[in-house]
Amino acid sequence: MIDKIIKYQNDSEKNFEQKKNIKTIINYIIAFILFLLSTIISAFTFPLRFIYNKTIRRNSDSKIIHLNARNIDSVLKKEKLVLIDFWAEWCGPCLMMNSTMEKFATESNGLRITKVNADLNWKLINKFKIKGLPQFILMKNGEEIKRHAGAMTIFELTKFCDESK
Structure with missing residues (x-):
């Protein structure tokens, strides 16, 4: 699901850069709104994610x-x-x-x-x-x-x- 959102946003930006018409403008605006929403959600959920990551989740098997x-x-x-x-x-x-x-x-x-x-x-x-x-x-x-x-x-x-x- 996340890959599909990222692909949609990237494709919308590329299409908007190549050709500006009503369809590419609408897709670009929707992609921008998705970007803003993801950032707002990230900012507001930060305290919960911080607590979760520090107390509950231990990602010791990560290769990163x-x-x-x-x-x-x-x-x-x-x-x-x-x-x-x-x-x-x-x-x-x-x-x-x-x-x-x-x-x-x-x-x-x-x-x-x-x-x-x-x-x-x-x-x-x-x-x-x-x-x-x-x-x-x-x-x-x-x-x-x-x-x-x-x-x-x-x-x-x-x-x-x-x-x-």
């Missing part, structure tokens, strides 16, 4: 590495190909990507999936010149090779990362 200023350099030196997902708790599209990223991490071979919480890692946000969330940076041998702003489906993530192997 959470990066910060202390561990990023060692991960980038150790791993050949790294996908960094810059996200925040209040960002609706970022939260929609959580299950997609978990699934992508279990299916990816030869690629280390990582996340950076933008609210807790301002030094990294400045270092990587992050302007919007979610933002994905693909690193090869410690060097940035490409980036993408906005949510992606599993198919789009796979295409984004496969082109660089």
